[in-house]
Amino acid sequence: MIEIRTVGVVGAGQMGSGIAHVAALAGFDVLIYDVSPEEARRGMERIAGNLDRQLRAGKITEADRGAVMKRLAAAGDVLALAEADLVIEAATEREEIKRRIYYQVCPVLKPEAILATNTSSISITRLASATDRPERFLGIHFMNPVPVMKLVELVRGIATDDPTFDAAKRFSARLDKVTTVSEDFPAFIVNRILMPMINEAIYTLYEGVGSVESIDTALRLGANHPMGPLQLADFIGLDTCLSIMQVLHDGMSDSKYRPCPLLVKYVEAGWIGRKVGRGFYDYRGETPVPTR
Numbered sequence: 001m002i003e004i005r006t007v008g009v010v011g012a013g014q015m016g017s018g019i020a021h022v023a024a025l026a027g028f029d030v031l032i033y034d035v036s037p038e039e040a041r042r043g044m045e046r047i048a049g050n051l052d053r054q055l056r057a058g059k060i061t062e063a064d065r066g067a068v069m070k071r072l073a074a075a076g077d078v079l080a081l082a083e084a085d086l087v088i089e090a091a092t093e094r095e096e097i098k099r100r101i102y103y104q105v106c107p108v109l110k111p112e113a114i115l116a117t118n119t120s121s122i123s124i125t126r127l128a129s130a131t132d133r134p135e136r137f138l139g140i141h142f143m144n145p146v147p148v149m150k151l152v153e154l155v156r157g158i159a160t161d162d163p164t165f166d167a168a169k170r171f172s173a174r175l176d177k178v179t180t181v182s183e184d185f186p187a188f189i190v191n192r193i194l195m196p197m198i199n200e201a202i203y204t205l206y207e208g209v210g211s212v213e214s215i216d217t218a219l220r221l222g223a224n225h226p227m228g229p230l231q232l233a234d235f236i237g238l239d240t241c242l243s244i245m246q247v248l249h250d251g252m253s254d255s256k257y258r259p260c261p262l263l264v265k266y267v268e269a270g271w272i273g274r275k276v277g278r279g280f281y282d283y284r285g286e287t288p289v290p291t292r
């Protein structure tokens with residue numbers, strides 16, 4: 001049985017910081033590594049802010065908050081990941097970036113360490129082939145915001161062995177998450193269904209069927225979605241949404257997954273959503289203002 005005590009997280013963006021947060025809250029020691037020390041610092045700040053939110057809501061105590069902050073450390077160098085029993089890669093949704101990370105990280109890891117990816121869409125089997133441990137590699141796919149969303153999708157590659165899969169299941173349960181299992185097909189289950197809906201919402205905007213506000217209100221109040229699809233796209237990140245649609249389009253060779261040209265335009269403009277302050281809404285003022 002694989003015993004996980006120390007967790008490494010690569011990528012300190014919205015997902016990496018969320019994963020580090022819930023892992024530390026569950027009692028694991030956590031090392032966070034990001035290529036950019038500035039991003040690692042911002043990730044730690046994001047965790048502190050979200051812990052405060054949970055403290056205010058009475059979900060954790062002051063003592064929990066202190067203990068979590070003690071269990072977290074920003075790693076200045078990949079070499080620190082030598083300590084980790086499980087490393088979860090949560091870097092940008094681009095295959096070449098992930099491959100480069102594995103190339104860098106694998107030689108540092110303990111031979112028995114598990115390497116997992118939080119990819120939203122990319123083939124686990126293909127990513128595993130870029131590592132030195134395809135049998136100890138799998139997809140552990142968290143949902144955003146990680147401290148709130150109950151689901152984790154587990155995805156095995158062709159070579160993932162049973163002890164690795166079982167360890168990932170036990171790890172997710174320790175974080176109080178519910179797991180579902182998806183076969184290794186483009187975008188797995190959640191994003192295979194969710195992302196074409198978001199892409200269709202963007203086509204609805206592109207074709208002038210409705211404004212940003214009408215589309216989001218329609219789905220919030222007409223279908224009881226907690227967020228409108230354009231608001232959710234901004235929340236996920238339009239760069240990530242586009243990458244997922246591209247993986248679906250390439251992987252399924254079916255034009256029904258064609259990314260909306262307006263989504264492409266927003267990403268080209270750098271208006272990639274909440275994380276940069278602008279997407280389908282402009283978040284730079286007091287309240288979000290639609291950009292179309």
Ligand SMILES: CC(=O)CC(=O)SCCNC(=O)CCNC(=O)[C@H](O)C(C)(C)COP(=O)(O)OP(=O)(O)OC[C@H]1O[C@@H](n2cnc3c(N)ncnc32)[C@H](O)[C@@H]1OP(=O)(O)O
Nearest residue numbers: 050053054057120142143144145147148190191226227236
């Ligand atoms: C792209 C992929 O690969 C896969 C994906 O993740 S797809 C995206 C999946 N996620 C979704 O669909 C999210 C849809 N949105 C929602 O569920 C909700 O809008 C939301 C939970 C994000 C926010 O809910 P809300 O009611 O509008 O906001 P808010 O009242 O601020 O938050 C609700 C609770 O969550 C907590 N919360 C929200 N964000 C949080 C965070 N980042 N960290 C910790 N707690 C957080 C709040 O503290 C609040 O807790 P209490 O009810 O105890 O006060």
Ligand SMILES: NC(=O)C1=CN([C@@H]2O[C@H](COP(=O)(O)OP(=O)(O)OC[C@H]3O[C@@H](n4cnc5c(N)ncnc54)[C@H](OP(=O)(O)O)[C@@H]3O)[C@@H](O)[C@H]2O)C=CC1
Nearest residue numbers: 011013014015034035036039090091092093119120144236
């Ligand atoms: N957003 C979402 O709703 C969800 C996303 N995911 C997946 O999680 C992963 C991360 O997404 P998300 O957190 O939203 O993205 P973000 O853009 O918020 O964060 C990505 C982070 O990865 C860092 N990074 C880039 N290259 C490297 C590298 N070589 N080594 C270490 N860190 C690196 C980036 O740094 P820098 O900014 O300096 O480039 C950034 O801090 C993606 O695979 C995504 O598909 C999964 C579920 C939900």
